[in-house]
Amino acid sequence: MITSSNEKIEQIQKEISFSGSIFVKNKGSVLAELSYGYANRADQLENEAGTRFGIASGCKIFTAVAICQLVEEGKISFDTKLMECLDNVFPYFDEAITIHHLLTHTSGVPDYFDEEVMDDFEELWIEKPMYHMRKLADFLPLFQKEHMKFIPGERFHYNNAGYILLGLIVEKVSGLVFTEYVEKRIFAKAGMTDSGYFAFDSLPGKVATGYIEKEDGSWRTNVYSLPVQGGSDGGAFITAKDMVKFWDALSTHLLLNKSLTNELLKPHVQEDGDDFYGYGVWIKKKEDIIFKYHVMGYDPGVSFHSAHYPVSNLQLAVCANVSKGAYLVMNGIEEQFA
Template sequence: MNVNSKDRINKIEEVQAKEQFSGTFYAISNGDKLTGSYGYANRAEKIKNQINTRFGIASGCKIFTSIAICQLIEKGKINFDTKLKECLSFEFPYFDEEITIHHLLTHTSGIPDYFDEDVMDDFEELWESMPMYNLRRLQDFLPLFQNEKMTTELGTFHYNNSGYILLGLIVEEVSGLVFSDYIQQFIFKKASMTDSGYFEMDDLPGRVALGYIKKPDGGWRTNIYSLPVKSSSDGGAYVTAEDMISFWDALMNARLLTKEMTQTLLTPRVQVKDDIYYGYGGYMQTNSEHVEKYILMGYDPGVNFRSVHYPNRNLTIVVCSNKSDGAYEMIKTIEASY
């Protein structure tokens, strides 16, 4: 459906009013931009969200980890068939010895997920045994899963955060850099993502939206006690909507990887359901001929993120929210208007 900008804004306003969406959206199609912001980055201080507000994007940043791995593969340091036991010196007594980087990237390793949504409903349950303020390095996550048994067979898709913690540790081991420093230097800088970073929740820079969780009495509390204190290789980086537009442009124009490796990153690998597949860099919707759109998504308490890129329509949309919901409804409305 094609509509003019005024009609688009009217439809977006309707969704915002219904969902009480708090966040920012940015759409670009053949050079034409559509942007907007709603709600508060800081409710107590009445600081409104703006187009340059930085939002947490939860698992939406797993693709940065994937690209880092692909960059190291391009340098000949590792390959997709390199086994986990060949990459890391940490002990994993119950893990299948045949687990490879390919399995970790595609969520088919079968290792235990430290936050398995099929088992736990509440992310905050994790911090009863492991205080979130202790999770400042990637290796701090290991006690949550390294001594647990495999949960699915090797090769079976089961969305897995632990696998991306291990991929981040591989980046550190192979590159010799702290994971967040590697991403800053080799992805954010190259993609001109000048406002993005892996921040600590007790040491946030300016223009960061606090994440908000609704309380039973209808009020709001921040998510500072709900998430690991520092964003990590499985989720939690902070970006602006505009930075994510820059990211898609850099990725699709081979400024982060070679054209060949970019295609490898974005090729469907594992069928998740129907026409939805997972590659090395995220979800994608396909038809019988090609990939229709690439999909990034992230959810944490007080965080909701969605982004899509249509390669054959030159359309990119980013929606960042500092509440636990609303991004999906917003992005579907914007998608339907193009």
């Protein structure tokens, strides 16, 4: 669907050679449903509306919803201690760490990919090959015996390991494998029928291959750059339309009651300036009013942004099977519609 109102998106796509899918909706009306580039470059299979894309850390919000569902059921609370939930050995972890700390990236636990000291995600898989990373527990040796970064609650520090721990809590409390829990309790409820946590070595149809651009203009795929299967800190595959279905389900309380939805979307910690973090979701304010709730994800061969704008009721998802571009497209949509 291309209309005259999509000229801004078309302009950005041409400038950056964006490859991916875009879905924009406002109050039930579809404003844009566009796809560009190839899902498979070798066979020149084009990205389509039904193409599924990896979204990296964009799915931390699914983990947060899963935790909130278990809180709603009375099985845990946000003040429940990590040590009360898991039997794993964490010799140097602070016993004061709570689920709230993990959800808000304020726990201080050591990260397996620390963005303060590392900038190449692929370095992780030199000593521990990515094809061994199939379960959440497979990540524990990467951080469970490391020392704390700071006292719980002291500050915000984006942390992937904390969300691995939250996924393990979901598994322990629910009795389900994390990916199965999300697919049954979140994707199915939201009508996200095309989304899932797919393993690289058993992908279904209509999944976009992620591409990493080299300096000389050539490319390679990201099949050896990421864990073989995603989990609670990232790695689900979704369609752009399914992501907007998620925002619909969340805002209409299909996934959580009103109280828990408000808790998830509450600005719990200030990251910087007008940027805050709730539970698994970024929150942007303008003049002390919430402008948008948004999630994002970046991996080698993956860039993703999705947002819900509460005042205008605009919802968007921008999925790309290249390492950058989604942010610029989202900004262009904001300028035009938000």
